[in-house]
Amino acid sequence: MGILEVKNVSKNFGGLKALSDVNLSVRENTVHAIIGPNGAGKSTLLNCLVGKLIPDTGSVMFDGQSVLGRHPYEINQMGISRVFQTPEIFGDLTVLENMMIPILAKRDGTFELNALTSIGSQKDVIERAEHMLEEMSMADKRHFHSGSLSRGDKRRLEIAMCLSQEPRLLLLDEPTAGMARADTNNTIDLLKQIKEERDITIAIIEHDMHVVFSLAERITVLAQGTPLVEDTPENIKGHPKVREAYLGESA
Numbered sequence: 001m002g003i004l005e006v007k008n009v010s011k012n013f014g015g016l017k018a019l020s021d022v023n024l025s026v027r028e029n030t031v032h033a034i035i036g037p038n039g040a041g042k043s044t045l046l047n048c049l050v051g052k053l054i055p056d057t058g059s060v061m062f063d064g065q066s067v068l069g070r071h072p073y074e075i076n077q078m079g080i081s082r083v084f085q086t087p088e089i090f091g092d093l094t095v096l097e098n099m100m101i102p103i104l105a106k107r108d109g110t111f112e113l114n115a116l117t118s119i120g121s122q123k124d125v126i127e128r129a130e131h132m133l134e135e136m137s138m139a140d141k142r143h144f145h146s147g148s149l150s151r152g153d154k155r156r157l158e159i160a161m162c163l164s165q166e167p168r169l170l171l172l173d174e175p176t177a178g179m180a181r182a183d184t185n186n187t188i189d190l191l192k193q194i195k196e197e198r199d200i201t202i203a204i205i206e207h208d209m210h211v212v213f214s215l216a217e218r219i220t221v222l223a224q225g226t227p228l229v230e231d232t233p234e235n236i237k238g239h240p241k242v243r244e245a246y247l248g249e250s251a
């Protein structure tokens with residue numbers, strides 16, 4: 001049994017079958033990659049895991065509890081955190097202020113932006129945010145405006161924001177998309193470090209095979225909303241079905 005169990009999940013958008021009968025089992029404390037061509041249904045699947053979408057059929061269980069129909073905040077409280085495909089930080093706020101948001105939200109259950117304006121009374125939150133930035137090697141950038149960060153540092157900040165919620169499952173939707181090679185390699189190193197230092201399961205959607213094969217212990221290949229195969233990286237690499245459907249090569 002995996003910590004995350006997806007069973008027979010289907011999702012249609014009008015006449016379009018985005019997901020058809022998807023089964024996925026993510027084992028605790030592993031890095032599990034979900035790969036597949038554009039439009040394969042990867043983000044739709046992730047949206048079903050975090051309460052953003054409710055599948056038409058099927059079940060999604062995290063640690064024995066259903067996530068379906070729950071508010072995203074509740075799912076967060078269950079131990080699932082997600083980095084979205086498009087960066088979700090406030091560009092006008094500083095790195096430190098962004099870092100405070102999930103810490104405030106976790107403490108209060110709700111978040112009010114004006115909590116940031118009474119910054120002097122948030123000493124404990126500032127301390128925790130600064131500590132997290134230190135752990136993520138971003139302390140020297142804490143007063144930078146987040147919008148001015150490199151793509152790699154924006155991702156690093158988002159991942160730090162997720163980790164401050166102490167998730168047991170971290171979901172990453174194409175964390176290295178559009179990055180230069182150096183930033184990509186830094187992100188790989190960061191995720192390896194996170195995996196080493198914490199009890200955490202990571203599910204990662206990724207197009208860059210260098211990232212996938214550097215990190216993943218299991219890989220699921222999705223094509224047209226259906227899992228083609230789930231296996232180890234070694235077996236996936238040479239799989240004729242994968243080469244044909246995903247890489248566009250005939251076997």
Ligand SMILES: Nc1ncnc2c1ncn2[C@@H]1O[C@H](COP(=O)(O)OP(=O)(O)OP(=O)(O)O)[C@@H](O)[C@H]1O
Pocket residue numbers: 013016018036037038039040041042043044045
């Ligand atoms: N809210 C929506 N309404 C209608 N169609 C949608 C919606 N979200 C996704 N789709 C469609 O569902 C299919 C799967 O989309 P999804 O975003 O899950 O693919 P993906 O594998 O994440 O692709 P990419 O690699 O480009 O991010 C696509 O054909 C997409 O156009």
Ligand SMILES: [Mg+2]
Pocket residue numbers: 042043044085
């Ligand atoms: Mg996507």
